[in-house]
Amino acid sequence: MKAMILAAGYGTRLGLLGQQLPKPALPVLNTPIIEYSIQALKKAGIYQIVINQHHLGDELQKILGDGSALGVEIEWSLEKEQILGTGGGVKQGLRNAGDEPIVVLNGKIIFDIDLAKVIEKHRESGRIATMVLRRDPDASRWGSIGFDGYMDVTSILSRDSMGNSTAPGEHMFTGIQVLNRDFLSILPEGPSCLVRDGYMGHFKNGTPIGVFDTGEAYWFEHSTPERYLRGNLNLLGMGPSGPFRDVIAEKGIWHRKEDGWAFIDDSVPDESAVRCGRFTVCGPGARITGNITTEESVVWGGCSVQTNIRSCIVTPLGIVEAGETTRDGFTGPALKK
Numbered sequence: 001m002k003a004m005i006l007a008a009g010y011g012t013r014l015g016l017l018g019q020q021l022p023k024p025a026l027p028v029l030n031t032p033i034i035e036y037s038i039q040a041l042k043k044a045g046i047y048q049i050v051i052n053q054h055h056l057g058d059e060l061q062k063i064l065g066d067g068s069a070l071g072v073e074i075e076w077s078l079e080k081e082q083i084l085g086t087g088g089g090v091k092q093g094l095r096n097a098g099d100e101p102i103v104v105l106n107g108k109i110i111f112d113i114d115l116a117k118v119i120e121k122h123r124e125s126g127r128i129a130t131m132v133l134r135r136d137p138d139a140s141r142w143g144s145i146g147f148d149g150y151m152d153v154t155s156i157l158s159r160d161s162m163g164n165s166t167a168p169g170e171h172m173f174t175g176i177q178v179l180n181r182d183f184l185s186i187l188p189e190g191p192s193c194l195v196r197d198g199y200m201g202h203f204k205n206g207t208p209i210g211v212f213d214t215g216e217a218y219w220f221e222h223s224t225p226e227r228y229l230r231g232n233l234n235l236l237g238m239g240p241s242g243p244f245r246d247v248i249a250e251k252g253i254w255h256r257k258e259d260g261w262a263f264i265d266d267s268v269p270d271e272s273a274v275r276c277g278r279f280t281v282c283g284p285g286a287r288i289t290g291n292i293t294t295e296e297s298v299v300w301g302g303c304s305v306q307t308n309i310r311s312c313i314v315t316p317l318g319i320v321e322a323g324e325t326t327r328d329g330f331t332g333p334a335l336k337k
Contacts (some may be wrong), residue, residue: 001045001046001048001100001101001102001103001120002046002048002049002050002097002098002100002102002103003041003046003048003049003050003095003102003103003104003105004049004050004052004077004089004090004093004102004103004104004105005024005034005037005038005049005050005051005052005092005104005105005106005107006052006086006089006090006104006105006106006107006175007022007024007034007051007052007053007056007057007082007107008052008054008055008057008079008083008084009022009023009024009059009107009108010054010055010090011023011055011056013223013224014026014223014224014225014228015116015225015320016145016223016225016315016317016318016320017228017313017315017320018055019308019317020056020058020315020316020317021055021056021059021319022053022055022056022059023222023313024060024107024108025056025059025060025063025124026222026228027281027283027298027301028110028222028228028231028232028234028235029225029232029248029251029252029263029281030246030248030251030252030263030265030283030284030301031237031247031248031251031282031315032059032060032063032064032095033107033108033109033110033222033231033329034051034064034107035070035242035325036110036111036247036249037081037105037107037109037110037111038064038067038070038320039070039074039109039155039246039247040105040113040115041072041105042070042071042072043093043104043114043115044103044114044115044116044119046071046103046115046298047071047072047073047305048075049067049072049073049074049075049096050073050074050093050094050187050292051064051074051075051076051077051078051093051107052076052077052079052089052092052093053076053077053078053265054077054078054079054080054083055081056158056255057076057078057079059106059179061076061083069169077089077092077093077095078116079092080309081197081335083191084191084192085191085192085193085194085195086192086193086195087187087188087191087192087193087198088103088187088188088189088191088192089188089193090104090179090184090194091184091187092160094184097181098139098181099117099181100181101119101122101123101178101179101180101181102178102179102181103119103178104174104176104177104178104179104194104274105116105120105143105175105176106175106176106221107124107172108175108221108222108223109175109176109219109220109221110146110218110219110220110222110231110235110244111164111174111176111214111217111219111220111221112133112217112218112219112243112244113176114217114220115176116174118130118132118178118213119178120296121151121212122178122212124211125151125210126182127152127180127199127209127210128179128183128207128208128209129177129179129180129199129202129209129210130175130178130185130209130210130211130212130329131153131173131177131179131199131209131210131211131212132144132148132173132176132177132211132212132214133145133147133171133173133174133211133212133213133214133288134170134171134174134213134214134219135170135213136170136171136172138170139168139170139171139172140158140168140169142172143156143157143171143172144156144158144169144171144172145167145169145171145172145173145211146158146171147171147211148171150151150214151210151211152208152209152210152211153199153203153209153210153211154166155169155201156200156203156294157167157195157200157289161186161204161206164262167248167336170213171213173195174214174219174222174233177194180322182325183198183202183329184198186198186201186202186205187201192281198232199270205257205305207247218234218243220234224259225320225321225322226253226312226320226322226323228298228313228322229296229297229298229311229312229313229322232281232298233279233296235248236260236261236262236279236281237260237279238261240252240254240261241256248263251263251265252264252266252281252282253265253266255273255276257277257278257279257280258278259278260278260279261279261281261335262276262278262279262282263278263280263281263282263308264276264280264281264282265282265284265285265286265301266289267284267285268282268284268285268286271287272286272288273285275288275289275292275293275294276288276299277295278295279296280294280295280296280297280298280299281297281298281299283298283299283300283301283303284300284301284302285301285302286299286300286301286302286304286305286314287303287304287305288304288305289304289305289306290306290308290312292305292306292308292309293308293309293310294308294309294310295309295310295311296310296311297309297310297312297313298312298313298314299312299314300313300314300315300316303315303316309326311323
């Protein structure tokens, strides 16, 4: 069984962050976001992974290589001349995936969802696709997904199969899904959207589509500086015993700071580690100098902090202020059209 991680987005909403790294490579607790998905796939017994690349794709390929360091096999699907969107990206990347169902993940998310259970539910349902959903107070803002007691889709982006508007729903798509091979047949050649061209196409044709409700499982996406910072703070708040402890085990050391935690790479000098304040992440070789304080911030590897910071991301190209200005968001540009 193969999986694909979608990693070719432009990252424009990340501003300065997206100019330096592709979104799936952004470090959360010193670990590229995409590694969390890779480890989740391994737990589900999936070791063959296709990753598409476009914007700063070489940077992501430098980090992951052929996947052997993470115990997987990575195949790269290059989108050189144009970005193909979620649908076109999957259709190109999984042309040779065989007849087994395929797992597709958005590369900008971190989640604690048992993919093995999702795959089992998909196989049992006999549906052409299974969308993983989560409850969200802003679901109707982005286009909610409705479903019935049989866990079949009844509306997509707040519209029924006839295109009529439906009552606002409470669940949104997570960007996690299991697809049968024949799902891809409806997608056109070239750029397309999995939701609008794929799911909507099958839905309008009367093809049943299943859903999997995540319940209370952790899920978060990192499309803006504010959400990227919040994603780090969320995991810091979970502490050393959090659900992602195995993923980040070798990426830093937990330090107790007053009423919170800091996560610091072991290459950070002792004097800098002492100055590193509550809810702060320090990457490899980061330095905090002088009589200053840091709080609720992320310091990328190799950066030096020489001023007091709070709610900031320190990068080689400058400091990005990232206070709480955004709420829970969508999983991709296609869902905001």
